[in-house]
Amino acid sequence: xxxxxxxxxxxxxxxxxxxxxxxxxxxxxxxxxxxxxxxxxxxxxxxxxxxxxxxxxxxxxxxxxxxxxxxxxxxxxxxxxxxxxxxxxxxxxxxxxxxxxxxxxxxxxxxxxxxxxxxxxxxxxxxxxxxxxxxxxxxxxxxxxxxxxxxxxxxxxxxxxxxxxxxxxxxxxxxxxxxxxxxxxxxxxxxxxxxxxxxxxxxxxxxxxxxxxxxxxxxxxxxxxxxxxxxxxxxxxxxxxxxxxxxxxxxxxxxxxxxxxxxxxxxxxxxxxxxxxxxxxxxxxxxxxxxxxxxxxxxxxxxxxxxxxxxxxxxxxxxxxxxxxxxxxxxxxxxxxxxxx
Amino acid sequence: xxxxxxxxxxxxxxxxxxxxxxxxxxxxxxxxxxxxxxxxxxxxxxxxxxxxxxxxxxxxxxxxxxxxxxxxxxxxxxxxxxxxxxxxxxxxxxxxxxxxxxxxxxxxxxxxxxxxxxxxxxxxxxxxxxxxxxxxxxxxxxxxxxxxxxxxxxxxxxxxxxxxxxxxxxxxxxxxxxxxxxxxxxxxxxxxxxxxxxxxxxxxxxxxxxxxxxxxxxxxxxxxxxxxxxxxxxxxxxxxxxxxxxxxxxxxxxxxxxxxxxxxxxxxxxxxxxxxxxxxxxxxxxxxxxxxxxxxxxxxxxxxxxxxxxxxxxxxxxxxxxxxxxxxxxxxxxxxxxxxx
Numbered sequence: 001x002x003x004x005x006x007x008x009x010x011x012x013x014x015x016x017x018x019x020x021x022x023x024x025x026x027x028x029x030x031x032x033x034x035x036x037x038x039x040x041x042x043x044x045x046x047x048x049x050x051x052x053x054x055x056x057x058x059x060x061x062x063x064x065x066x067x068x069x070x071x072x073x074x075x076x077x078x079x080x081x082x083x084x085x086x087x088x089x090x091x092x093x094x095x096x097x098x099x100x101x102x103x104x105x106x107x108x109x110x111x112x113x114x115x116x117x118x119x120x121x122x123x124x125x126x127x128x129x130x131x132x133x134x135x136x137x138x139x140x141x142x143x144x145x146x147x148x149x150x151x152x153x154x155x156x157x158x159x160x161x162x163x164x165x166x167x168x169x170x171x172x173x174x175x176x177x178x179x180x181x182x183x184x185x186x187x188x189x190x191x192x193x194x195x196x197x198x199x200x201x202x203x204x205x206x207x208x209x210x211x212x213x214x215x216x217x218x219x220x221x222x223x224x225x226x227x228x229x230x231x232x233x234x235x236x237x238x239x240x241x242x243x244x245x246x247x248x249x250x251x252x253x254x255x256x257x258x259x260x261x262x263x264x265x266x267x268x269x270x271x272x273x274x275x276x277x278x279x280x281x282x283x284x285x286x287x288x289x290x291x292x293x294x295x296x297x298x299x300x301x302x303x304x305x306x307x308x309x310x311x312x313x314x315x316x317x318x319x320x321x322x323x324x325x326x327x328x329x330x331x332x333x334x335x336x337x338x339x340x341x
Numbered sequence: 342x343x344x345x346x347x348x349x350x351x352x353x354x355x356x357x358x359x360x361x362x363x364x365x366x367x368x369x370x371x372x373x374x375x376x377x378x379x380x381x382x383x384x385x386x387x388x389x390x391x392x393x394x395x396x397x398x399x400x401x402x403x404x405x406x407x408x409x410x411x412x413x414x415x416x417x418x419x420x421x422x423x424x425x426x427x428x429x430x431x432x433x434x435x436x437x438x439x440x441x442x443x444x445x446x447x448x449x450x451x452x453x454x455x456x457x458x459x460x461x462x463x464x465x466x467x468x469x470x471x472x473x474x475x476x477x478x479x480x481x482x483x484x485x486x487x488x489x490x491x492x493x494x495x496x497x498x499x500x501x502x503x504x505x506x507x508x509x510x511x512x513x514x515x516x517x518x519x520x521x522x523x524x525x526x527x528x529x530x531x532x533x534x535x536x537x538x539x540x541x542x543x544x545x546x547x548x549x550x551x552x553x554x555x556x557x558x559x560x561x562x563x564x565x566x567x568x569x570x571x572x573x574x575x576x577x578x579x580x581x582x583x584x585x586x587x588x589x590x591x592x593x594x595x596x597x598x599x600x601x602x603x604x605x606x607x608x609x610x611x612x613x614x615x616x617x618x619x620x621x622x623x624x625x626x627x628x629x630x631x632x633x634x635x636x637x638x639x640x641x642x643x644x645x646x647x648x649x650x651x652x653x654x655x656x657x658x659x660x661x662x663x664x665x666x667x668x669x670x671x672x673x674x675x676x677x678x679x680x681x682x
Contacts, residue, residue, distance in 0.1 A: 156497070209605075212624075241582065243603075243604045262551075283553075288503070288507075
């Protein structure tokens with residue numbers, strides 16, 4: 001049983017620093033691309049046997065945790081806001097949510113009904129992993145999910161999202177309450193199905209000022225995390241571009257705070273407080289650099305963490321498809337070697 | 342003569358806080374859209390009479406400075422890397438710069454030759470303004486320009502840019518040295534033509550970690566600013582998403598540091614140091630909010646600045662086309678009213 005990851009979440013000493021990477025199962029791996037030739041992303045998500053296969057693929061690279069293969073937008077369909085992945089354009093939400101009536105129509109769905117396939121995948125993966133490697137579940141955070149619902153897809157500046165937030169605070173609150181309740185139930189259901197840790201992805205919340213975060217987002221994240229943390233399962237609270245939100249994100253909750261590369265790891269940890277674990281923070285694009293450069297930067301992060309218990313090595317965001325597998329493996333090995341107790 | 346803006350750059354007391362907005366001349370104004378029906382953006386930039394007309398258009402809204410109508414990519418053409426604005430897609434550089442040979446081919450152009458039309462526009466605008474309102478010139482900073490050259494256009498993650506920076510540091514340095522020398526000469530020429538202040542736009546440098554900024558960017562920005570500041574003309578050093586780079590940007594230079602909305606203005610100023618002026622920092626999307634919300638947030642920023650001499654009110658980035666003119670005008674008036682000495 002490799003329990004480094006779970007021990008680090010609880011800030012207990014570990015033999016070496018645990019490593020997992022966001023999007024560690026994905027297009028940079030030949031075996032994933034081969035499967036994607038036969039199945040769409042949503043087919044893989046919705047077929048537990050395929051989700052199992054993809055979730056396990058990267059473990060041969062030496063990662064200390066498996067992360068469920070799924071997508072943060074899966075709850076949209078059972079909420080009544082179906083979407084598809086348009087070729088090369090990312091997700092497209094067919095009917096964006098932009099009015100009080102649109103929000104009214106959204107359903108606070110029961111995860112066992114609308115997202116049963118995710119829970120089945122978790123049960124299957126847990127059985128297959130047989131306690132050898134811990135399994136991480138995850139969900140999108142309310143701001144990030146709301147931004148897709150409102151914009152109708154990926155956005156660069158979240159123009160419609162912010163406009164709604166400032167112009168119709170009641171509609172915004174109603175939307176955030178519905179999304180938060182869905183996410184809360186979904187994470188709880190994942191934990192009941194066997195997820196041994198969960199990550200809340202607030203990938204896009206760094207577009208907000210600290211004032212707006214506190215006013216329009218924090219209470220909703222807290223609604224989720226205050227409840228999920230009572231399960232005793234570690235929660236990783238992740239964002240990118242959130243260097244000015246760290247204190248507020250800490251208040252919102254999380255056993256572990258996930259940070260990107262814009263702040264050196266030791267500075268970020270000091271800001272968050274040493275009573276929380278920290279996850280990060282290699283720029284994922286460094287995996288495109290020559291292997292020795294990527295390894296040296298990874299070693300630097302390990303040095304900054306100083307073997308203080310509670311550091312989980314990760315990227316600041318997901319692996320990009322162009323990443324060489326050999327560099328990923330070299331970095332995983334380098335982190336383990338550099339952090340040897 | 343309205344000298345509030347120039348006085349604030351020098352941290353001298355002013356009757357009210359000066360205001361100008363990035364992209365204050367642009368698609369949000371009907372008179373600009375009317376002109377764009379007859380001329381392309383590049384035609385306007387290259388025709389001093391049209392650049393004059395557009396530069397003056399927003400002054401009726403009460404701004405305390407005019408900013409030259411131009412584009413940060415104009416130097417690309419005389420450098421030998423022509424581009425166009427593809428409909429709805431932003432700039433497209435026809436032959437991206439990705440190898441040492443590509444960098445070798447770039448010319449360090451003489452601004453009077455390749456960019457004479459910009460300098461003519463400055464001379465014309467200065468004559469027309471007749472000392473009543475100060476004129477700001479500008480250029481893109483080397484990282485931001487290099488990112489367009491390497492990616493071939495706008496990018497979300499600067500993947501090719503970072504890969505080149507880390508993989509071929511000599512090619513990177515050669516590229517940054519050429520771009521920096523072009524920018525240095527260009528800003529000097531703008532000042533000689535009559536620009537009373539200049540802004541260096543490092544709009545995308547916030548994608549870098551502080552370590553990468555210091556190693557790969559700072560020396561090149563300093564090369565430009567150390568020279569330009571000897572003219573005695575104020576230099577505004579602007580970036581977005583640079584909350585963790587502020588100390589390093591300060592070291593790189595600038596009479597005024599421009600900041601976005603991710604850090605409250607008073608916190609940002611304390612970090613930068615009170616021996617520099619500060620420009621910012623309303624989220625430009627707040628201009629899409631109800632007018633009273635935008636005005637209240639603007640007043641809050643004025644309050645945070647506390648009438649300490651050296652605050653120039655601006656947005657954290659450019660005005661978006663959907664912005665109502667009436668809100669812009671209301672915010673300008675509110676800043677003046679709230680800061681009345």
